[in-house]
Amino acid sequence: MKKIVLFASGSGSNVENIVNYFKKNETVEIIKVYTNNPKAYVIERCGKLGLPCSIFSRKEFVENLAVLDELKTLKPDLIVLAGFLWLIPKAYVEAFPKQIINIHPALLPKYGGKGMYGSHVHKAVVANNEVESGITIHYVNDKYDEGQVIKQVKCSITREDCADDVAEKVHQLEYSHFPATINEILN
Numbered sequence: 001m002k003k004i005v006l007f008a009s010g011s012g013s014n015v016e017n018i019v020n021y022f023k024k025n026e027t028v029e030i031i032k033v034y035t036n037n038p039k040a041y042v043i044e045r046c047g048k049l050g051l052p053c054s055i056f057s058r059k060e061f062v063e064n065l066a067v068l069d070e071l072k073t074l075k076p077d078l079i080v081l082a083g084f085l086w087l088i089p090k091a092y093v094e095a096f097p098k099q100i101i102n103i104h105p106a107l108l109p110k111y112g113g114k115g116m117y118g119s120h121v122h123k124a125v126v127a128n129n130e131v132e133s134g135i136t137i138h139y140v141n142d143k144y145d146e147g148q149v150i151k152q153v154k155c156s157i158t159r160e161d162c163a164d165d166v167a168e169k170v171h172q173l174e175y176s177h178f179p180a181t182i183n184e185i186l187n
Helices: 013-022 042-049 058-063 066-074 090-095 118-127 163-186
Strands: 002-008 028-035 053-055 078-081 100-104 132-139 149-156
Touching (some): 002 013, 002 066, 013 042, 013 163, 028 042, 042 053, 078 163
Parallel strands (some): 002 028, 002 078, 028 053
Antiparallel strands (some): 100 132
16 A cells, blocks of 8 residues: 655645545555645645644744654655645655655746745746746755656647636646656556
8 A cells, every 4th residue: 555645735626636536546545634834725625535634833844853753654655745835854855755746837947946836836927928838746855846857747828818827727737637647656
């Protein structure tokens, strides 16, 4: 049995999508969700999905590494960042090499780095008159959005598209490609 741990900071739509994808898979188990945001909707989603969810502070994540200690006890095969906004400390990357992945709502290296998430990315893509955007699934290192690319999927953008239109196109790519890529990595 392969074990997955998920991290999220917001609504948890990708968390729910991943859970639903693996629901009938008897070789993969999502064992826990972590969030740094006590007001995140992902907490309510986890309750509805029957998934354990832990809320942690910056101190527990970065300073005393309590979250890392718990992860070492859980021994996940893969740690998936599904809308998680904090930088992953080097200690986590060293403890779980090539076992932490992230999805970014743009074609990295464009529109990556600190502060480039969600609508910020889509607004920048539109402002720069890009003709395509997409998703990048990548391994995590100790820098924002600089880990080795696993997969990129593109979508075209028209001149009429606003940031919300781009966001919708990118979300559809996330929902269809992220769980399948996670499955490929585990197998």
